[in-house]
Amino acid sequence: MKEIITVTGAVAPKELAFCQCHEHIALSKGTSFAVNPALCIDQMTKSLEELERYRSAGGNSIIEAQPCGCNRMARELQKLSLDSGVKIIASTGFHKLIFYPKDHWIRTLPVPELTDLFVRELTQGMYIDGDFSLPSRQSNIRAGIIKTAYDKEGLTGRYTELFLAAALASSRTSRVVMIHVEQGADPRYLQEHLLNLGIAPQDLMFCHMDRACQDIQIHKDILKQGSYLEFDTIGRFKYHSDEHEITLLARLVEAGYVRQLVYALDTTRERLRAYHTHAVGLDYILRTFNPALLASGFTEKTIRMLSAENPARLLS
Numbered sequence: 526m527k528e529i530i531t532v533t534g535a536v537a538p539k540e541l542a543f544c545q546c547h548e549h550i551a552l553s554k555g556t557s558f559a560v561n562p563a564l565c566i567d568q569m570t571k572s573l574e575e576l577e578r579y580r581s582a583g584g585n586s587i588i589e590a591q592p593c594g595c596n597r598m599a600r601e602l603q604k605l606s607l608d609s610g611v612k613i614i615a616s617t618g619f620h621k622l623i624f625y626p627k628d629h630w631i632r633t634l635p636v637p638e639l640t641d642l643f644v645r646e647l648t649q650g651m652y653i654d655g656d657f658s659l660p661s662r663q664s665n666i667r668a669g670i671i672k673t674a675y676d677k678e679g680l681t682g683r684y685t686e687l688f689l690a691a692a693l694a695s696s697r698t699s700r701v702v703m704i705h706v707e708q709g710a711d712p713r714y715l716q717e718h719l720l721n722l723g724i725a726p727q728d729l730m731f732c733h734m735d736r737a738c739q740d741i742q743i744h745k746d747i748l749k750q751g752s753y754l755e756f757d758t759i760g761r762f763k764y765h766s767d768e769h770e771i772t773l774l775a776r777l778v779e780a781g782y783v784r785q786l787v788y789a790l791d792t793t794r795e796r797l798r799a800y801h802t803h804a805v806g807l808d809y810i811l812r813t814f815n816p817a818l819l820a821s822g823f824t825e826k827t828i829r830m831l832s833a834e835n836p837a838r839l840l841s
């Protein structure tokens with residue numbers, strides 16, 4: 526088993542413990558904010574407050590899913606981790622192109638250079654600039670995972686090149702590729718494509734699957750190949766109830782895929798209690814959703830699998 530890279534250094538897989546596998550806890554005000562005002566989490570005292578509550582509820586680690594050049598706050602993530610004691614695995618890679626300015630380098634940088642950039646962020650340190658011009662100021666804070674985004678239009682145009690760079694970076698570093706799956710996109714074609722590029726199925730995590738794909742057969746097809754699914758439509762009642770979420774998880778556990786499921790909240794500013802008193806907060810799974818799982822017949826052992834053992838195996 527290899528070490529897991531956090532913003533404060535490498536840790537052994539068993540040190541990960543309770544981990545939510547797709548969160549946002551720091552996000553500077555930029556193009557993401559212009560697209561959606563909830564995509565700005567720039568008051569660090571509030572981020573710290575959320576992480577401290579998470580820690581005292583039993584949370585130990587999170588994966589931060591904001592990639593380079595896209596309002597990521599690498600230095601702040603390290604400080605938040607040191608101050609809160611929560612381990613943070615940061616992301617390199619790319620997001621949906623709508624989150625970048627029109628003339629951004631992510632749209633044009635040739636694949637070999639893009640691959641090198643992702644690899645440098647994973648092996649040396651993340652850049653602290655790059656939201657507008659090509660990144661030049663590198664920190665020694667390493668990213669631990671490669672974020673990607675599969676938009677509605679699928680593997681067309683620039684996305685084919687971006688996924689190729691992510692796949693090459695993963696092959697060179699053995700780091701996991703996490704994939705934002707947009708509602709309405711069919712991720713089976715992408716999985717096949719990435720497997721053909723030589724990525725191991727267990728190095729792929731398909732995110733937001735509980736709201737992106739309504740057809741459970743798609744979930745099973747992805748799982749059958751050995752990849753992980755991440756669910757985060759928890760406490761998001763405009764999409765569906767927690768009861769619906771629990772039923773979906775239960776069906777996949779019954780189908781034999783308990784070792785390939787992880788969960789999170791995919792927080793935005795709107796979902797953090799430090800900003801909005803009635804929001805769910807980063808500790809919602811620990812305070813509310815896990816007790817609901819137990820009440821519906823899930824065992825402690827299964828919950829430990831979803832929240833700690835699976836993330837540790839996935840990342841290592």
Ligand SMILES: [Zn+2]
Nearest residue numbers: 547549590791
């Ligand atoms: Zn996200």
